[in-house]
Amino acid sequence: MTQKTISLNVILRYGKRRITTTFKTALLILTKGYYDAPSYSFSYYKYFLRLMTNANFKFYSVKDFLLSYRKNEVHQKSVILRHDVDVNPLNALKLAQIEKRYGVTSTYYFRLKSQFYKFNHTTTKIIRKIYDLGFEIGYHYECYTLHNGNKHLAIEEFTKSLEKLRQIVPIYTICAHGARKDMKNYEMWDNMDELTKYNLIGEAFLSILFNEEIRKNLVYISDSFNGWEQKLKDFIKRNLNAQNTPILYINRHPYLFYPI
Numbered sequence: 659m660t661q662k663t664i665s666l667n668v669i670l671r672y673g674k675r676r677i678t679t680t681f682k683t684a685l686l687i688l689t690k691g692y693y694d695a696p697s698y699s700f701s702y703y704k705y706f707l708r709l710m711t712n713a714n715f716k717f718y719s720v721k722d723f724l725l726s727y728r729k730n731e732v733h734q735k736s737v738i739l740r741h742d743v744d745v746n747p748l749n750a751l752k753l754a755q756i757e758k759r760y761g762v763t764s765t766y767y768f769r770l771k772s773q774f775y776k777f778n779h780t781t782t783k784i785i786r787k788i789y790d791l792g793f794e795i796g797y798h799y800e801c802y803t804l805h806n807g808n809k810h811l812a813i814e815e816f817t818k819s820l821e822k823l824r825q826i827v828p829i830y831t832i833c834a835h836g837a838r839k840d841m842k843n844y845e846m847w848d849n850m851d852e853l854t855k856y857n858l859i860g861e862a863f864l865s866i867l868f869n870e871e872i873r874k875n876l877v878y879i880s881d882s883f884n885g886w887e888q889k890l891k892d893f894i895k896r897n898l899n900a901q902n903t904p905i906l907y908i909n910r911h912p913y914l915f916y917p918i
């Protein structure tokens with residue numbers, strides 16, 4: 659069998675796009691060395707959820723947190739849990755099923771222009787399933803960087819994409835995708851009032867991380883930053899058995915989990 663025939667067989671069997679996606683994901687993981695970290699496993703995640711819920715931490719989606727905060731009803735031990743679905747929607751569903759088992763809630767932010775997955779029937783089915791499990795779905799927007807900072811074009815695309823998502827599930831919050839170092843997607847908004855025009859109640863960065871009052875008493879941990887595991891362990895050590903704790907705001911990317 660020639661090399662060409664073998665490649666053709668593989669492509670026919672698994673589908674060209676799937677191979678490309680798998681390759682790109684593997685490359686990301688290998689170059690960043692994520693496989694070194696046991697905390698990228700589902701089993702560590704289950705341990706973490708059990709630990710926190712047993713210690714009386716209350717988990718919030720971004721939407722639920724903002725609503726509680728505005729009513730001054732935030733629990734004294736709070737975790738805001740967010741997932742930016744940058745790469746792999748199926749892993750997002752697996753994560754949601756685990757979270758459901760542990761009785762916690764969170765927000766899953768989906769992209770419409772990911773280079774790693776298509777916004778097609780398979781993805782919309784996954785979005786619907788996650789929503790039906792009781793989770794919040796949000797829009798992980800990147801229209802500002804895609805249009806090189808042209809606000810007019812960005813808004814046009816934002817409006818269309820939000821509408822597309824809302825044909826599947828209700829959307830109340832959005833979250834900027836970090837596509838470029840020199841430009842942030844949340845920079846497309848001049849003020850928060852712009853969001854209310856779209857019947858949105860918040861943005862994952864602007865409404866929480868850049869809200870000075872919330873930020874004073876908040877620890878933000880994203881698994882895309884070096885040293886996040888140590889930061890998480892330090893938080894747990896300091897706060898697990900405390901009565902009142904800072905708010906823990908976590909961003910975990912579903913594609914970074916490996917299946918053990």
Ligand SMILES: [Zn+2]
Nearest residue numbers: 742744835836
């Ligand atoms: Zn992202």
